[in-house]
Amino acid sequence: RGRTAACRLCNSAGLRRIAPLFSCARPFSSTSDGEADSEKNGGNSNSSSDTAAAPAGTTTDDVPVHATLKNPIVAQLWKARHEAKRRLSLSDATQQGGSSQTTDLTKAAAALIQKGHDGAMSTDGKAPSESETGIEYPFSSDEYLRETYRNPWGEMRFGKILEDLDALAGNIAFNHVHGNPLIVTAGVDRIRLRNQPLVGQDQTLSGKVTWTGTSSMEIKMKISSAADGGKEWLEAFFTFVTLDPDTKRPIRIAPLQPETSEERAHFELGALKARAKKVARKNTLTQGEQLTEAAQKIDREAAELLEEAGTLLRMPSLADPSTILMQQTAQSNAMMAQPQVRNLHDRIFGGFLMRRAYELAFSTAYLFGGVLPRFLEVDDISFESPVDVGDLLVFNSRVLYTQPNGADLDFVLDHDPTSPLISIEVEAWKTVPETATAKCSNHFYFTFSLPGKDTCRTVLPGNINEARTQATRMAADRDQAGLRS
Numbered sequence: 001r002g003r004t005a006a007c008r009l010c011n012s013a014g015l016r017r018i019a020p021l022f023s024c025a026r027p028f029s030s031t032s033d034g035e036a037d038s039e040k041n042g043g044n045s046n047s048s049s050d051t052a053a054a055p056a057g058t059t060t061d062d063v064p065v066h067a068t069l070k071n072p073i074v075a076q077l078w079k080a081r082h083e084a085k086r087r088l089s090l091s092d093a094t095q096q097g098g099s100s101q102t103t104d105l106t107k108a109a110a111a112l113i114q115k116g117h118d119g120a121m122s123t124d125g126k127a128p129s130e131s132e133t134g135i136e137y138p139f140s141s142d143e144y145l146r147e148t149y150r151n152p153w154g155e156m157r158f159g160k161i162l163e164d165l166d167a168l169a170g171n172i173a174f175n176h177v178h179g180n181p182l183i184v185t186a187g188v189d190r191i192r193l194r195n196q197p198l199v200g201q202d203q204t205l206s207g208k209v210t211w212t213g214t215s216s217m218e219i220k221m222k223i224s225s226a227a228d229g230g231k232e233w234l235e236a237f238f239t240f241v242t243l244d245p246d247t248k249r250p251i252r253i254a255p256l257q258p259e260t261s262e263e264r265a266h267f268e269l270g271a272l273k274a275r276a277k278k279v280a281r282k283n284t285l286t287q288g289e290q291l292t293e294a295a296q297k298i299d300r301e302a303a304e305l306l307e308e309a310g311t312l313l314r315m316p317s318l319a320d321p322s323t324i325l326m327q328q329t330a331q332s333n334a335m336m337a338q339p340q341v342r343n344l345h346d347r348i349f350g351g352f353l354m355r356r357a358y359e360l361a362f363s364t365a366y367l368f369g370g371v372l373p374r375f376l377e378v379d380d381i382s383f384e385s386p387v388d389v390g391d392l393l394v395f396n397s398r399v400l401y402t403q404p405n406g407a408d409l410d411f412v413l414d415h416d417p418t419s420p421l422i423s424i425e426v427e428a429w430k431t432v433p434e435t436a437t438a439k440c441s442n443h444f445y446f447t448f449s450l451p452g453k454d455t456c457r458t459v460l461p462g463n464i465n466e467a468r469t470q471a472t473r474m475a476a477d478r479d480q481a482g483l484r485s
Contacts, residue, residue, distance in 0.1 A: 070341075071160055072145060073135060073205075074351065077167040081174055088180060125255040126209075128263050131175040131219075134206025135168065139199060149199055156199050158375055159355035161223070161234070164205055165191065166351030169219050169238040176209045176217060177253055182243040185350060186216060188381035189237040189273060190480065195414055196374070197234075201227040207236075210263070211270025215250035216241045218270040235411075236378075237273075276479060298475055302467035309460035309467075322404070324457045326466050329399035331364045334431075337391040348387040357381075357395060357426040357444040364397040365422050365448040369456055373422065373448035376412060379477060385441040387430060394438070397426040400445075400473050404455040419449040420456040423473060445473065 070078070139146045151157040166185075173183045197203065207221030216239060223234040242253045258264040279294070291299065312319040341352045358375075365373035387393065403421040428442040450456055461467035 070349075071163050071351075072148065073137070073160075073164045074167040074349075077135060077164070077171055081171050084174070085180060125257040126176055127257050127259050128208045128210060128266075129259070131172050132206065132208035133168070133171055133175060134204060135164075137203040137205070140202050146199060153372070154199065156197050158193075159358045162191075162354040162358055162378075163349070163351030165221055165236050165238070166349070166354060168205060168207060168221060169236075169240070172207050172209060172219050172221075173217060173240045173242075176212075176256075177242055180245070181251055182245045182248070184241045184243055185383055186239040186241045187383060188354075188378060189218070189239060190380070191234065191236040191378035192411055193376060194233050194235070194412060197223075197225055198227075201225050204230075209256055210237075210266040211274070212253055212256040213274060214252055215243075216274070217253060217256070218273070220266060280476070280479075294475075298468065298471045301471035301474070302461075302464065305461050305470055306464060306467040309462065312460055313462060320458075322455070322457050323460050325462045326398055326400070326459050326470070327462050329364065329368055329459060330396065331360065331367065331398075332394060332396045333360060334392065334394045337387055337389055337393055339389045342389045348389065348391070350383065353387065353428060353442055354381065354444070356393075357397075357428060357442065358446065360395050360397045361424045361426050361444065361446040362448070364399065364424055364426075365446075365450075368399050368422060369420070369448075369450040369453060371450050371453055374419075374451050375446070375448055376409065376415070376421075377447040379423070379445040379447055379480060380443070381445070382443045383441075384443070385430065385439055387428070387441050392431045392433065393441075394429045394431050395426055396429065397424055399423070399459045400425045401470050402456050402459050404458055406449075415449065416451065418454070419451055420453055422448045422450065422456070423477065424448065425469075425473070447477075 137145060137149070139149070149157050149160050169185070170183060177183065203223055203225055205221065205223045207219055209217050210220040211218040219238045219240065221234075221236045221238070222232040224230045224232045242251055243249060244251050256267060258267045309323075309325070312323050312325060335356070337348045341349050358378075362373060362375065400423045402423070405420070406416070406418045407421055408417045409415050424446045426442075426444040426446070427440055428444075429438045430441050431438040459470075461470050
């Protein structure tokens with residue numbers, strides 16, 4: 001099947017097919033294409049294709065200077081994809097009779113990639129192993145990297161991990177597609193932690209495509225610890241859509257051909273989740289349309305939640321002191337989208353947005369619960385509108401609902417089922433003060449626990465819109481729990 005050649009990121013910037021993985025030790029003097037950024041923000045770009053020339057202010061290798069300011073792992077992942085794309089473009093030019101002043105070694109590498117590319121085009125599909133790739137974190141021997149990922153309590157800084165997941169997912173998707181289409185992140189389905197890793201232990205981040213539709217694909221990633229015998233402590237699912245660079249319309253991708261029983265199980269689960277998303281979109285409340293049965297159920301639950309909040313709304317001094325209105329849990333911050341976190345197409349890196357949203361959600365949970373919260377799960381992230389350099393971003397967070405008595409989470413190895421659980425929503429809004437307008441670019445949903453606490457307040461809605469949002473999120477979490485592998 002020519003899989004080694006078909007993996008177009010192999011041997012780029014030290015990247016290899018899964019064994020051995022490439023590792024990172026220091027920031028790079030030149031990195032990446034930043035395609036991941038444009039993908040994560042609606043797939044829009046200021047150029048007509050992903051191979052557009054870099055803007056002014058680049059290094060001699062046509063790699064933007066601002067890329068050196070990125071997380072070192074992100075930088076290496078982007079550099080690998082940048083080199084693979086460059087070699088693919090070189091090979092395409094050679095096929096068309098063009099010339100190049102590159103070395104014989106570069107030409108040989110390009111020829112190898114083109115050979116794998118042509119071979120892949122002649123097959124009906126691709127195996128999951130053809131997209132599989134990863135990267136190592138040598139925390140035990142690299143003090144710089146260890147310090148980069150350490151939070152104030154000596155634990156893993158999870159916001160940085162979100163950036164890495166975003167970058168690696170783009171590389172994996174690139175490995176699966178033919179040619180150089182526009183690869184767009186449709187959303188993050190789930191990221192969940194099984195346990196809390198030690199920042200001083202070496203880690204491995206890896207992933208592969210696990211399901212494909214006509215133009216979309218699901219990517220599963222995991223992080224495992226060498227000290228734990230390779231047991232994974234994080235699992236993540238991203239969904240990508242492949243578009244024509246010129247028309248921005250979906251295009252067909254190579255179908256996935258699972259080869260093992262585990263791969264077939266992941267493929268079936270991916271198909272089940274894709275169908276569930278279609279049903280969820282159909283059940284979305286739309287003004288003027290008849291409600292579906294599921295939407296009517298959510299409306300009934302919303303009415304019950306609002307009725308439960310009646311005393312707190314009308315006679316707060318007589319209400320249950322263990323309850324609180326949703327609006328009283330809200331937090332926010334604002335920031336300018338700076339050029340240092342842009343990509344080649346002047347879009348803001350999606351991983352950066354995820355990190356900022358996570359850090360606000362963590363702070364919201366801390367303020368609400370009164371103890372250091374423990375992150376458990378990203379329940380859903382949607383990318384609805386691209387964010388540009390210079391945009392004024394306002395992040396709003398609130399506690400959507402709580403489970404004061406805890407719950408049994410089978411995917412968390414050392415979870416105390418009696419610890420209260422908090423579900424938090426974060427919205428990112430592109431705000432234009434001159435016109436007094438704003439547009440939502442992203443929705444993020446996180447789950448935290450409150451270790452050591454016996455209970456927490458019950459969050460209740462203050463109006464029908466909050467009640468519907470609360471009921472919808474509860475239903476979505478129930479449905480997702482049923483799809484856990």
